[in-house]
Amino acid sequence: MVWKTLARHLLSRPPSPLGPDAALAKSLGARLEAAGRRRLGRALAIRHVAAGSCNGCELELRATQNLIYDLTQYGLTFTPSPRHADILLITGVAGVNMREAVAQTRAAMPDPAWVVAVGDCAVDGGVFTGSPAVAGGAAAFLPVDLLIAGCPPSPAQVLGGLLALVEAQSPPLAHPSRLG
Numbered sequence: 001m002v003w004k005t006l007a008r009h010l011l012s013r014p015p016s017p018l019g020p021d022a023a024l025a026k027s028l029g030a031r032l033e034a035a036g037r038r039r040l041g042r043a044l045a046i047r048h049v050a051a052g053s054c055n056g057c058e059l060e061l062r063a064t065q066n067l068i069y070d071l072t073q074y075g076l077t078f079t080p081s082p083r084h085a086d087i088l089l090i091t092g093v094a095g096v097n098m099r100e101a102v103a104q105t106r107a108a109m110p111d112p113a114w115v116v117a118v119g120d121c122a123v124d125g126g127v128f129t130g131s132p133a134v135a136g137g138a139a140a141f142l143p144v145d146l147l148i149a150g151c152p153p154s155p156a157q158v159l160g161g162l163l164a165l166v167e168a169q170s171p172p173l174a175h176p177s178r179l180g
C-alpha cells in the first residue's frame, strides 16, 4: 500500500526544473567542450587534488557529474590519473603536507596542462591564512593559471572560469621539469 502511494506521488509529480545555476552550467559546459576540442582536439579531463579542503568545494565539483548538472554529456570528466588530465584543479588551503603530492601530480601530467585553484582557500588560504599548517593557497606550491574565488564557488562559476581560461589563454608553457 505504501509503495503504491509512493509510486503514485512520484509519477504524478512534474519533473524538477533546472535551477538557474544548472542551466547556466550546461550552456557553459557545451561551450567548454567546443573550446577544448578546438584547443586540444578533445573534451577536457580534470585531475582534482584536495589539498586541505572542508569538502564544500568538492560537493560543488561533484555536482557537475550528477543527474541535474550532468556535465559528462559534454565530455567533462574527473580522471583519477594525472597522465590523462589537461587541468590540475586544486581545492583547499594548500596544507603544507600536500606540497609534494601536488608537485608530483603536476609533474605526472602531460603538457599542455593548466593549474586552477578553486575556492577561497585554494586562492590564498582563506580564513585559515596564518596557520603554520597552511602554505597560503595553491600558488605557494606551483604556478597557477586561474584563480576561482568563492566559498564554495558554484558549478557555473567553475565552468565559467575554465571556459575563460581555455578560450583566452595561449597554450601553457611546458612544465619547468621538462624544459632543457
Ligand code: SF4
Residues within 6 Å of the ligand: 052, 053, 054, 055, 056, 057, 091, 092, 093, 118, 119, 120, 121, 122, 126, 150, 151, 152
Ligand atoms: S573555500 Fe569554503 S567551501 Fe571551499 S574548502 Fe575553503 S572553506 Fe571549504
